[in-house]
Amino acid sequence: MNQPDFDALYADHLATMKRRADEALSRSGFDHLVVPSGTQHYQVFDDRDYPYAVNPQFKAWLPLTRVPYSWLVYTPDTSRPGQRPKVIFYQPFDYWHVVPDAPSGWWVEHFDIHIIRKPEEALALLPKPAARCAVLGEPQSTLGDYAPNNPAAAVDYLEYQRSYKTPYEIALMREAQHLAVRGHRAAEAAFREGKSEFAIHMAYCGAVGQDLGELPYNNIVALNEHGAVLHYTELGRSAPAPVRSFLIDAGASFHGYASDITRTYATDKSGEFQAMIDAVDAAQIKMGEGVRAGVDYKQLHVDSHLTLMGILKDFGVIKVSPEAALETGVSAAFFPHGLGHPIGLQVHDVAGFAESDRGGKIPRPPGHPYLRMTRVLEPGMVVTIEPGLYFIDMLLDEVKKNGRADSVDWGRVDAFRPYGGIRIEDEVMCTAGDAVNLTRPAFAAAA
Known part of the structure; x- marks a missing residue:
């Protein structure tokens, strides 16, 4: 696989980030954009810190994910033509922990870099006065x-624009796909060998080369009935007997960008x-092909219910039409989550409900409370397509309580219940033009 030219791609990405920042500052009435990378958070009554998570607004500019107490400062060129954005890079004197390496990589030549040894040294380098700065971060980053202050006019605009991925971002996301696919192939092999959930998880992490502090989310590694728990993360230490099925939902990170892939075996x-x-796999491919400019993602989601209920009808699980199953809420018992979500700097990326770049929210369709994307699709957006069918006792009991028991063949449900679910x-x-699937080519290349 040829490595992308990240130097050239980043230069164009940075130009886009500057244009977006100019508009965000104009809309919010501030002179400077100041973005802290975030701080370490310590557990209550303890001296142990939680895993550090970088501010997404910071890593949108820089491929840096492990540099707490650092800052990004941007001032539009109109105030001083030719000036470069500033990075205040925290590199402490510390023999208790590994100190971040000196700044390097494709981004360095585009910034004025200032090294600080103590967090408070950043104060002398931040633009004055503080009241003229749009500071984007969490309260713990106060210095x-x-x-x-997270001015809404700036945040709404910047988060909305994050929906449109630059070529640089797409290249990073493709790399995250390839990393995750390595893990998925190792996980499937461990499953075929009869390993436990924990052992499968470790095989995944080993193949990807990332652990819990680096993965974009906790791996879902579910054998048998555990596949019916949508966010199952318990990781059993011994394999059940017999092992019937395996659902894995796991991703990887690459310079701050996430992948999110699920397979069932x-x-x-x-x-x-x-x-x-x-059948679900074939349907999922078709759903992915429906990701086209001008298509309402809400409609894709509703249509996916009809397709999945058609599969259950074919397998004799439901006795009513797909349309009747959707109308009566029976379909939600078997497919209780949304079709997918935006993805990028965050696994569930921002602005999935945004009405415009000035705020507002597009509501979910009635009866679909867990859908995470309600916008009309546009070029540059990246979304997940993740249909599922599950046999969840709690939700199936609700079907009976709601007087819809006759819609379901309970003998067929019992036949599939030990397998948990499919996603x-x-x-x-x-x-x-046509949709571009970022995941399947990575599997094809690995094979």
């Missing part, structure tokens, strides 16, 4: 008079559950 490759997996998830980019 002197520089308290994050059956032990018996010729059995009914494998046939249902194959297939890819990341798909919207373009001016």
Whole structure:
């Protein structure tokens, strides 16, 4: 696989970031954009810190994810033509922890870099007065008079623009796909060898080369009935007997950008559950092809319910039409989450509900409370497409309580219940033409 030219891609990305910052500052009435990288948070009544998570507004500018107490400062060129943005880089004198390496990489030549040894040294380098700064961050990042004010006009605009990925961002996201696919292949092999959830998880982490502090989210590694728990993260230490099925939802990070991939497997490759997996997989590919400019993501979600209920109808699980299952809420018992979400700097990226770059919210369709994306698709957006079918006792009991028991063949439910559920998830980019699946080519290349 050829490595992208990140130097050239980053230069164009930075130009885009500057244009966006100019507009954000103009709208909010501030002179300077100041973005802290974030701080370490300590556990209550303890001297242990929580895993550090970088401010997404910071890593949107810089491929730096492990530099707490650092700052990004941007002032539009109109005030001093030719000036470069400033990075205040925290590199402490510390023999208790590993000190960040000196700044290096494709971004360095574009910034004025100032090294500080103590967090408070940043005060002398931040623009004055603090009242003229739009400071984007969390309250814990406050330093002197520089308290994050997160002006809505700036944040709404910048988060909305993050929906449109630059070529640089897409290149980083592709790399995150390839890393995650390595882990998925290792995890499937461990499953086929009869390993426990914990051992499968460790095989995944080893193949990706990332642990819990680096992965974009906690891995979901679920055998058998555990696949019916949407966010199952318990990691059993011994494998069940027999092992019937395996659902893994796991991603990877690359310079601050996330991947999010789900696959489901059956032990018996010729059995009914494998046939249902194959049906969901084929449907998922078609759904991904529907990611096109001008398409309402809400409609994609509703249409996915009809498609999935068609699969359950074909397998004899439901006895009513897909339309009736959707209308009566039966479909939500088998597919209780949304079709997907925006992805990028964050796994569930921002602005999925944004009405415009000036704020506002597009509501979810009635009866679909967990959908995380309600916008019309546009070129540059990247979304996940993750349909699922599950056999969840709690939700199936609700079907009975709501007087819809006759809609379901409970004998067929019992046949599939020991397998938990199925979810297939890819990341798909919207373009001016056909959808571009970012995930499947990574699997093809690895094979």
